[in-house]
Amino acid sequence: MPGELWRRVAFPVKMPELPPAIEVSHLVKVYAGVTAVSDISFTVARGEIIGFLGPNGAGKSTTMRILCGYLPATSGDVQICGLPVATQSDDVKRRIGYMAENNPLPEDMRVSEYLYFRGRLKEIPRRHLGPRIDEVLELSDLKRVRHKIIGQLSKGFRQRVGIAEAILAEPPVIIMDEPTIGLDPHQILIVRDLIASLRGRMTVLISSHILPEIEMTCDRVLIINQGRVVAQGTPADLRRELFGHSNYQLQAAGDFAALSAPLVALDPTLHVTAQGEPGADGFRTVTLATERDEDLGETLLRELPARGIRVRALTRTQPTLEQVFLAATRRSWDVVAAVPRDKPAA
Amino acid sequence: MKHFFTLLSHEIRMLLVSPATYVAATLFLGFMGLVFTKILEAYSAAPQEISPIDVYFQLFWLPVCVMVPLLTMKCLAEERRLGTIETLLTAPITTTEVVLAKFGAAYLLYLALWGSTGSFFYVLQRFSGDVQFVDAGPLLGGYLFIAVSGLLFVSIGVFTSSLTRNQSVAGILSCVALALLIIGGHALSDSPWLDRDSFLPLKNAIEYGHVWAHRDDFARGIVDTRELLFYVSSTVLALIFSIFSVEAKVLHS
Numbered sequence: 001m002p003g004e005l006w007r008r009v010a011f012p013v014k015m016p017e018l019p020p021a022i023e024v025s026h027l028v029k030v031y032a033g034v035t036a037v038s039d040i041s042f043t044v045a046r047g048e049i050i051g052f053l054g055p056n057g058a059g060k061s062t063t064m065r066i067l068c069g070y071l072p073a074t075s076g077d078v079q080i081c082g083l084p085v086a087t088q089s090d091d092v093k094r095r096i097g098y099m100a101e102n103n104p105l106p107e108d109m110r111v112s113e114y115l116y117f118r119g120r121l122k123e124i125p126r127r128h129l130g131p132r133i134d135e136v137l138e139l140s141d142l143k144r145v146r147h148k149i150i151g152q153l154s155k156g157f158r159q160r161v162g163i164a165e166a167i168l169a170e171p172p173v174i175i176m177d178e179p180t181i182g183l184d185p186h187q188i189l190i191v192r193d194l195i196a197s198l199r200g201r202m203t204v205l206i207s208s209h210i211l212p213e214i215e216m217t218c219d220r221v222l223i224i225n226q227g228r229v230v231a232q233g234t235p236a237d238l239r240r241e242l243f244g245h246s247n248y249q250l251q252a253a254g255d256f257a258a259l260s261a262p263l264v265a266l267d268p269t270l271h272v273t274a275q276g277e278p279g280a281d282g283f284r285t286v287t288l289a290t291e292r293d294e295d296l297g298e299t300l301l302r303e304l305p306a307r308g309i310r311v312r313a314l315t316r317t318q319p320t321l322e323q324v325f326l327a328a329t330r331r332s333w334d335v336v337a338a339v340p341r342d343k344p345a346a
Numbered sequence: 347m348k349h350f351f352t353l354l355s356h357e358i359r360m361l362l363v364s365p366a367t368y369v370a371a372t373l374f375l376g377f378m379g380l381v382f383t384k385i386l387e388a389y390s391a392a393p394q395e396i397s398p399i400d401v402y403f404q405l406f407w408l409p410v411c412v413m414v415p416l417l418t419m420k421c422l423a424e425e426r427r428l429g430t431i432e433t434l435l436t437a438p439i440t441t442t443e444v445v446l447a448k449f450g451a452a453y454l455l456y457l458a459l460w461g462s463t464g465s466f467f468y469v470l471q472r473f474s475g476d477v478q479f480v481d482a483g484p485l486l487g488g489y490l491f492i493a494v495s496g497l498l499f500v501s502i503g504v505f506t507s508s509l510t511r512n513q514s515v516a517g518i519l520s521c522v523a524l525a526l527l528i529i530g531g532h533a534l535s536d537s538p539w540l541d542r543d544s545f546l547p548l549k550n551a552i553e554y555g556h557v558w559a560h561r562d563d564f565a566r567g568i569v570d571t572r573e574l575l576f577y578v579s580s581t582v583l584a585l586i587f588s589i590f591s592v593e594a595k596v597l598h599s
Contacts, residue, residue: 031598032598065432068436069436070432070435070436070596071596071597071599072597090438091438093436093437093438094438096436098433098436100429100432100433100436101429102429104428104429104430104432104433105428105430105433106360106428106430107428108360108363108364109360117352117356118437120349120352121349121352121353121434121437121438121439122437122438123348123438165433
């Protein structure tokens with residue numbers, strides 16, 4: 001045994017590295033001459049929760065349908081857990097839980113009947129199916145409506161039936177097309193918790209127009225517009241990439257004409273971007289911008305009073321994901337609009 | 347075909363909870379019961395030359411043109427209208443399995459409804475006390491014809507349901523297609539212009555697909571393999587077109 005132990009320590013067995021959950025490379029989809037998805041590439045690691053954003057008609061649903069093996073791609077390569085969707089779509093479908101846009105469900109079935117039927121199609125053994133259905137009903141808070149007909153359920157319950165169905169077979173990849181659409185804040189909270197509970201166990205790709213929701217739930221964001229990926233990364237990375245600065249908002253009084261020099265002394269990129277009118281007490285709202293990532297709040301609170309500026313409030317303001325989304329999509333439109341202007345010159 | 351029986355049992359359950367099924371069953375059994383009563387009245391009033399069973403099965407086309415559309419119009423059209431076809435096809439199943447399960451369920455229900463009319467003949471034999479009223483040959487031949495021709499009729503219904511999202515449109519298309527096949531062939535076969543030499547191939551084709559003539563053969567106890575081949579091959583063709591139709595709609599969805 002010591003020899004065996006020594007061998008294990010000296011020559012550790014290297015575990016084979018698992019392929020990423022989703023790997024999309026140069027994906028193109030053309031419908032009747034219209035390019036819905038144009039050369040998209042991205043990778044999603046196992047256990048990650050990704051927000052898939054884009055304006056209506058950007059190609060989100062088409063991309064999701066291709067990932068699920070429902071639609072064939074015109075060109076490019078899509079792999080789910082290392083399996084190519086084009087040639088092994090049945091194996092890929094076994095590894096995916098999909099909730100389609102608008103969550104289509106059969107109107108005439110009871111919730112438990114529907115989950116049983118879907119479980120059988122997803123090849124869950126009969127003896128495991130009953131306990132698993134109980135588990136997902138519990139997770140999705142659907143136990144009290146399990147015997148109700150789906151057509152009679154409210155929108156919130158129907159959405160949860162769709163999510164329960166997607167996670168039923170415990171697939172490594174879950175794809176949900178707008179799972180929180182039409183839900184009230186209480187129901188959104190339940191769905192958010194449900195999705196958050198999957199973190200680390202399953203890879204989740206969610207498309208949504210509710211951007212604060214995506215920011216709270218997702219590890220990373222992928223923004224597409226006009227069939228192209230226009231930005232991807234964590235919300236913080238995207239803020240840095242698209243805005244390149246941090247903003248500070250001050251409530252301050254003093255001699256602002258002489259403020260520029262001390263600001264440059266603190267940080268060469270720090271400057272005043274907006275200044276409000278002073279109130280009766282002499283205080284006004286001033287907005288400062290800097291390209292530095294580190295928080296300058298403490299420095300400002302210490303240095304500005306030393307230079308004769310009285311500060312009564314300071315806030316570091318960050319662009320919201322909505323602003324990031326708008327900036328990213330606007331940037332892509334600008335690029336597309338610039339192409340015809342550039343062409344004659346070329 | 348791993349999931350065929352799961353889908354088939356699901357489809358049968360869905361048909362059994364659909365109001366259209368009960369409308370079709372009520373209309374069918376009511377109409378066939380009425381026909382049967384009228385036949386018995388006619389036979390009790392005066393002796394007739396042909397068997398009452400033969401007369402009964404001659405009217406097969408009328409319930410077929412109504413019942414088959416009612417049983418099949420919803421099957422694929424409704425899946426497309428609700429969008430559930432997308433959820434269905436993202437499970438590890440094929441379009442072929444989906445179409446065959448829907449066809450199988452509608453066909454089994456079609457057989458069950460026709461099978462239930464067997465009770466009319468049982469009641470007749472039980473209470474008339476005269477075996478000549480219920481001749482086993484034409485009865486078996488008639489039911490065999492219903493079973494074989496039903497394959498084609500139901501597959502046409504499934505095909506028309508695959509063409510549209512609107513189940514009413516699917517029902518009307520199915521009714522028209524069945525009427526053209528059953529009544530159109532019969533009407534054309536008597537047309538004198540088909541006797542010209544140039545129309546001979548067309549006349550042969552119409553005679554090959556003449557459903558009424560097939561029924562007469564089955565009623566006389568003749569089971570012609572060409573007729574069996576006609577129904578089986580046409581059914582396969584209609585189902586292949588249904589599969590292509592569903593896949594084409596998915597590609598352009």
